[in-house]
Amino acid sequence: MRTxxxxxxxxxxxxxxxxxVEIRLHDVELRFGQKIVLSxxxxxxxxxxxxxxxxxxxxxxSTILRVINGLRRPYRGLVYIDGKEISGLPERELxxxxxxxxxxxxxxxxxxxxxxxxxxxxxxxxxxxxxxxxIGKRVSEVLASLGLEDVGDRLPSELSGGMQKRVxxxxxxxxxxxxxxxxxxxxxxxxxxxxxxxDTIRDIHSNLGxxxxxxxxxxxxxxxxxxxxxxxxxxxxxxxxxADKIRNSPNxxxxxxxxxxxxxxxxx
Amino acid sequence: xxxxxxxxxxxxxxxxxxxxxAGGLMLxxxxxxxxxxxxxxxxxxxxxxxxxxxxxxxxxITLTSAFTGMVISLEAAAQAVAYGLSQLIGGSVAFGxxxxxxxxxxxxxxxxxxxxxxxxxxxxxxxxxxxxxxSSMGVSPTKVLVVPRLLACIITVPMxxxxxxxxxxxxxxxxxxxxxxxxxxxxxxxxxxxxxxxxFIAGLIKAAVFGAVVALVGCYEGLxxxxxxxxxxxxxxxxxxTSIILIFALNFAMSLVLFK
Ligand SMILES: Nc1ncnc2c1ncn2[C@@H]1O[C@H](COP(=O)(O)OP(=O)(O)OP(=O)(O)O)[C@@H](O)[C@H]1O
Ligand SMILES: [Mg+2]
Numbered sequence: 001m002r003t004x005x006x007x008x009x010x011x012x013x014x015x016x017x018x019x020x021v022e023i024r025l026h027d028v029e030l031r032f033g034q035k036i037v038l039s040x041x042x043x044x045x046x047x048x049x050x051x052x053x054x055x056x057x058x059x060x061x062s063t064i065l066r067v068i069n070g071l072r073r074p075y076r077g078l079v080y081i082d083g084k085e086i087s088g089l090p091e092r093e094l095x096x097x098x099x100x101x102x103x104x105x106x107x108x109x110x111x112x113x114x115x116x117x118x119x120x121x122x123x124x125x126x127x128x129x130x131x132x133x134x135i136g137k138r139v140s141e142v143l144a145s146l147g148l149e150d151v152g153d154r155l156p157s158e159l160s161g162g163m164q165k166r167v168x169x170x171x172x173x174x175x176x177x178x179x180x181x182x183x184x185x186x187x188x189x190x191x192x193x194x195x196x197x198x199d200t201i202r203d204i205h206s207n208l209g210x211x212x213x214x215x216x217x218x219x220x221x222x223x224x225x226x227x228x229x230x231x232x233x234x235x236x237x238x239x240x241x242x243a244d245k246i247r248n249s250p251n252x253x254x255x256x257x258x259x260x261x262x263x264x265x266x267x268x
Numbered sequence: 269x270x271x272x273x274x275x276x277x278x279x280x281x282x283x284x285x286x287x288x289x290a291g292g293l294m295l296x297x298x299x300x301x302x303x304x305x306x307x308x309x310x311x312x313x314x315x316x317x318x319x320x321x322x323x324x325x326x327x328x329i330t331l332t333s334a335f336t337g338m339v340i341s342l343e344a345a346a347q348a349v350a351y352g353l354s355q356l357i358g359g360s361v362a363f364g365x366x367x368x369x370x371x372x373x374x375x376x377x378x379x380x381x382x383x384x385x386x387x388x389x390x391x392x393x394x395x396x397x398x399x400x401x402x403s404s405m406g407v408s409p410t411k412v413l414v415v416p417r418l419l420a421c422i423i424t425v426p427m428x429x430x431x432x433x434x435x436x437x438x439x440x441x442x443x444x445x446x447x448x449x450x451x452x453x454x455x456x457x458x459x460x461x462x463x464x465x466x467x468f469i470a471g472l473i474k475a476a477v478f479g480a481v482v483a484l485v486g487c488y489e490g491l492x493x494x495x496x497x498x499x500x501x502x503x504x505x506x507x508x509x510t511s512i513i514l515i516f517a518l519n520f521a522m523s524l525v526l527f528k
Contacts, residue, residue, distance in 0.1 A: 109401035111398055111401070112398065
């Protein structure tokens with residue numbers, strides 16, 4: 001059980017972020033049973049900027065996104081979203097925080113009993129007062145912009161993995177959330193569609209000023225869309241900054257990861 | 269790493285698990301009731317679930333209750349005819365069916381069929397992250413997944429029980445007529461004089477409780493699923509076993525209270 005003592009010895013106001021930081025993880029520790037997945041993990045995502053999290057498979061990248069969304073509660077540490085500390089909020093209050101977020105899952109997580117159109121329409125039905133026709137229009141607009149014109153009536157199981165990925169992406173962005181979390185949005189896609197996705201992320205962020213957190217392995221796309229890159233290694237952010245700073249980082253772990261070399265300090 | 273010496277004894281462990289489980293069920297029920305009372309229910313989804321779960325179960329319920337009515341009638345007839353008490357046959361069948369066997373059998377068949385379906389579908393939604401996707405959008409899984417199923421089961425099981433009651437008593441009549449040559453007048457007269465409306469209603473109250481048990485346990489287990497397909501399979505079995513045990517226990521408790 002998380003003790004009150006551990007919470008009280010750090011003052012939530014002390015770690016509170018400045019106004020231009022929309023998302024802040026402060027010294028977060030997260031465990032699954034005995035296994036420590038994140039420890040001493042701190043990350044700042046600026047308002048209206050794209051932050052990319054890179055790191056090895058199993059480093060805890062998806063877990064970070066879940067912590068930001070409140071799906072996982074940290075064992076220790078603080079999580080601020082838009083100035084509000086959320087790691088201690090009851091589930092009911094988290095709902096309000098989550099309504100402002102879109103989350104595209106690594107494995108799409110589409111509702112398999114609903115059609116593609118219903119999947120994408122779901123957040124609109126739940127959280128807006130739009131009419132059925134308005135929703136239908138918005139849904140086909142978003143699907144079309146991602147190259148998915150004629151699939152609205154099909155079920156997720158009738159689509160390829162890459163198509164499902166785009167539907168998950170569409171569902172995350174359909175109600176123009178202020179914060180967008182993308183877990184590997186380009187993995188498993190062909191280069192053309194991957195570019196469509198990166199362009200879409202850029203567009204969303206320039207048109208709507210949304211704050212995006214993107215987890216990706218794909219360094220080319222990361223360089224082309226990130227304002228800030230953060231590298232996660234063994235549950236900690238070991239380096240973060242603009243692309244150039246990461247490229248020229250003296251940290252041998254970062255260099256090995258960027259070069260994809262087998263030899264180096266990262267144990268394989 | 270914990271050392272073996274620190275491990276607490278067996279009994280507190282079982283106690284903790286029991287109360288943990290019961291507490292979890294109660295929390296889920298509380299969460300669902302809160303949503304029902306504030307009318308955050310989609311009637312169309314409730315009907316869809318009721319139809320789906322009811323249609324799955326009724327053929328098995330017809331068969332089991334027909335045979336049960338028939339076998340009570342057979343046993344009663346063997347005794348009754350020997351002692352010249354054939355006017356008791358219809359009553360024994362109706363009494364047993366309306367008060368105990370109708371709701372019990374319906375509940376148990378429903379647990380095996382609909383309860384398993386609920387757990388399997390929620391479990392597979394959990395392991396494919398669909399439930400997390402719901403939460404991530406700020407939508408309560410209790411609201412969209414548990415509440416419609418809970419209401420659907422509370423409606424469906426009493427309806428199936430009415431059906432089971434009728435089929436059971438008729439099954440009994442057929443055996444009484446063909447096997448023991450009891451006239452239809454005597455049989456139905458006996459049904460009316462021994463079993464009343466209150467027995468029928470009490471049976472339906474039991475059935476509604478069984479419906480709630482099957483839905484709650486089914487949803488709770490499904491939402492606990494871990495791992496992949498195998499995890500879904502194991503919680504499904506667990507859900508059916510737990511609901512059936514609870515149905516037997518609650519049936520006894522309710523008979524004690526309702527039939528004083
Ligand atoms: N539900 C869970 N139960 C137990 N361990 C988990 C769970 N989810 C994640 N983990 C563990 O946490 C660690 C980080 O997982 P995570 O999914 O965040 O990795 P990732 O960086 O997203 O990897 P990938 O790039 O392969 O998607 C892994 O070692 C994983 O085994
Ligand atoms: Mg991942």
